[in-house]
Amino acid sequence: MSEKEVLLTKEGLSRLEDELEHLKTVKRREVAARIKQALAFGDISENSEYDDAKNEQAFIESRIVKLEKMLRNARLISEDDIQSEVVGLGSKVKLKDLEYEDEFEYMIVSSAEADPGEAKISDESPVGEALIGKKPGDVIEVEVPAGIVRYQIISVNGRQ
Structure with a gap:
């Protein structure tokens, strides 16, 4: 299996x-x-420092294996891969919340590099998935934990 x-x-x-x-x-x-x-x-049978350190070691080694696997299977998204007016991986998308009139920008990335705190959302997230293949002017409706949200795409990669 590949x-x-x-x-x-x-x-x-x-x-x-x-x-x-x-x-x-x-x-x-x-x-x-x-x-x-x-x-x-000495005695490690009731040594919480030892247990904590071993647990952290297991976490670190697990993360190393996961990162090595991701990097081994990585393919870099080039500027040519990013479609200019259609939302895809690597696209910067400016959205307008149709209920609150707020505007914000997200970058669509793979789940391996998603970081909502940096406005990078996964193409596998509900909003990311709904945006893929859409163009400026399109409206998406997405069910999120807080309910249903409606966004209009203002621009993709700076193009309206």
């Missing part, structure tokens, strides 16, 4: 590579030092 291709922006690829490097060079050493220190306390 592994799923992970589409990434240049920025997303760089961020994942940086995270992997940090985990391998900094976090692994830190947690190894904590384990060594906890072992120095």
Whole structure:
């Protein structure tokens, strides 16, 4: 079975590579030092410092494996891949909330680099999925946890 291709922006690829490097060079050493220190306390059967450090080590190693797999299957989205007037992966989309008249901008990215705090939403999220293939002027209606929202697409990649 072939592994799923992970589409990434240049920025997303760089961020994942940086995270992997940090985990391998900094976090692994830190947690190894904590384990060594906890072992120095003696009996590990009731040693919460040891248990915490081992749990963190397992999380770090799991994340390293996940990042290595993502990067191994990564394909960079080039500017040519981004359709100018149709929403796709890598598109910057300006939306207007039709109920509250608010305007905001999202970048559509893969789930591997989604970060709502940075206005990067996954193409697999309800809003991201509804936007794919749409053009400026189109209206989407999406069911989200807070209810149904309606957005009008103002522009895609700066084009109205």
